[in-house]
Amino acid sequence: MKLLIKNGRIIDPISNTDEVKDLMIEDDKIVAVKKNIEEKVDKIIDAKNCWVVPGLIDIHVHLREPGFEDKETISSGSQSAAKGGFTTICCMPNTNPVIDNKDVVKYIQEKANKEALVNILPIGAITKGQEGRELAAIEEMMEAGICGISEDGKAVMKATLMEEALEVASKLKLPVFSHCEDHDLSNDGVMNEGDRCRELGLKGISPDAEEIIAARDIFLAQKLDVKLHLCHISTQGTVEILRQSKKRDKRITAEVCPHHFTLTEEAVTPNNTNTKMNPPLRTYKDIEAIKEALRDGTIDIIATDHAPHHEREKNLSYVEAPFGIVGLETAVPLVITELVDKGILTPIQMIEKMSTKPAALLGLDKGELKIGKIADVTIINPYEVYDIDINKFASKGKNSPFHGKTVKGKVNYTIVAGKLIVENGELLVDKQ
Numbered sequence: 001m002k003l004l005i006k007n008g009r010i011i012d013p014i015s016n017t018d019e020v021k022d023l024m025i026e027d028d029k030i031v032a033v034k035k036n037i038e039e040k041v042d043k044i045i046d047a048k049n050c051w052v053v054p055g056l057i058d059i060h061v062h063l064r065e066p067g068f069e070d071k072e073t074i075s076s077g078s079q080s081a082a083k084g085g086f087t088t089i090c091c092m093p094n095t096n097p098v099i100d101n102k103d104v105v106k107y108i109q110e111k112a113n114k115e116a117l118v119n120i121l122p123i124g125a126i127t128k129g130q131e132g133r134e135l136a137a138i139e140e141m142m143e144a145g146i147c148g149i150s151e152d153g154k155a156v157m158k159a160t161l162m163e164e165a166l167e168v169a170s171k172l173k174l175p176v177f178s179h180c181e182d183h184d185l186s187n188d189g190v191m192n193e194g195d196r197c198r199e200l201g202l203k204g205i206s207p208d209a210e211e212i213i214a215a216r217d218i219f220l221a222q223k224l225d226v227k228l229h230l231c232h233i234s235t236q237g238t239v240e241i242l243r244q245s246k247k248r249d250k251r252i253t254a255e256v257c258p259h260h261f262t263l264t265e266e267a268v269t270p271n272n273t274n275t276k277m278n279p280p281l282r283t284y285k286d287i288e289a290i291k292e293a294l295r296d297g298t299i300d301i302i303a304t305d306h307a308p309h310h311e312r313e314k315n316l317s318y319v320e321a322p323f324g325i326v327g328l329e330t331a332v333p334l335v336i337t338e339l340v341d342k343g344i345l346t347p348i349q350m351i352e353k354m355s356t357k358p359a360a361l362l363g364l365d366k367g368e369l370k371i372g373k374i375a376d377v378t379i380i381n382p383y384e385v386y387d388i389d390i391n392k393f394a395s396k397g398k399n400s401p402f403h404g405k406t407v408k409g410k411v412n413y414t415i416v417a418g419k420l421i422v423e424n425g426e427l428l429v430d431k432q
């Protein structure tokens with residue numbers, strides 16, 4: 001099977017390429033990247049005016065299976081990922097049961113092998129049951145194939161236990177994804193601590209809750225040979241801590257989510273629980289700091305924190321509704337609209353943060369368009385303008401604050417190991 005992608009703008013951060021060329025795939029591999037390939041093939045994709053990029057990688061996704069299949073499943077989440085242009089996603093362990101032993105890891109891998117359209121890499125919990133009391137079976141999960149450990153949804157509040165986890169991760173060469181939140185400080189808060197929460201009479205979550213644990217984990221990690229990655233950072237203070245720390249320690253990485261550079265606390269209204277996520281929407285000054293950090297490389301990765309919830313739960317009051325919004329199918333247009341179009345990131349920098357750097361953090365041989373590599377490829381039309389429509393999401397979750405937003409940038413094709421999964425923006429397989 002030979003597939004030829006003609007006349008696309010090949011964007012490849014590793015070779016620093018941003019040039020119109022053709023790309024040919026044979027079976028599951030990239031076999032040629034050059035101008036004017038004239039060869040008899042099985043299928044031609046016309047990528048004129050489109051970007052041809054290494055398959056996007058989202059390191060922060062909640063797939064909800066096992067345990068919360070009414071919110072999302074491995075199958076539906078993988079369809080959502082494919083539509084969003086992601087060829088590999090990492091799934092967080094806050095499922096039921098928690099991903100804290102090899103059996104749950106294997107359950108996810110087997111289901112993913114059968115049902116998923118994209119590569120799924122489980123992340124193991126740091127503590128048993130995510131209860132913060134004793135370490136999970138990290139070594140056996142590593143042998144089963146987890147790509148990292150995280151307590152995401154929570155922080156490990158006991159510093160000595162977090163230190164132990166970092167030591168184990170260092171020994172096993174696993175990255176640690178830190179959800180930075182001091183639960184004593186964030187206790188009961190539902191939105192950012194600031195003017196807007198006082199205006200609305202809602203309880204706030206102070207930036208300190210994030211910054212204190214970010215600083216703590218950086219201090220704990222710098223004594224060890226370990227990759228510490230800060231999840232969904234949201235405040236100017238965390239950006240500053242990160243910028244300073246990176247001067248001493250080059251291994252620290254951090255991600256930001258599209259909602260945290262797109263919306264501020266001003267978007268919060270008590271009747272729209274799709275503005276409720278953790279960490280919460282912050283302020284204009286936080287967004288400015290995040291954008292600067294994206295531009296200067298302090299923030300390495302853009303991840304979605306795709307957190308689907310059922311409508312029934314999101315219809316509860318602002319206080320009772322769960323934290324989280326879906327993100328897989330809005331990431332590419334938000335990054336193009338808010339960052340690339342506004343000159344904050346170049347297309348190469350965008351792809352670096354959505355494919356190349358995530359691959360490097362995970363130690364994957366991906367994130368590059370090169371002869372011989374597995375053909376995970378995404379084709380994006382950066383010029384298409386349209387309104388985001390939750391009813392078109394493949395995700396079971398419709399909890400997005402971006403419904404109706406006019407954006408620019410559409411994923412047209414997603415190719416996983418040479419297989420066409422999305423064509424002209426539509427999934428080629430029936431929904432399960």
Ligand SMILES: NC(=O)N[C@@H](CC(=O)O)C(=O)O
Pocket residue numbers: 062094152153154179276277278279305307308322323324325
């Ligand atoms: N981000 C969220 O608002 N929610 C996540 C948990 C998390 O990533 O912290 C979830 O699992 O729903």
Ligand SMILES: [Zn+2]
Pocket residue numbers: 152153154179231232278
């Ligand atoms: Zn989290």
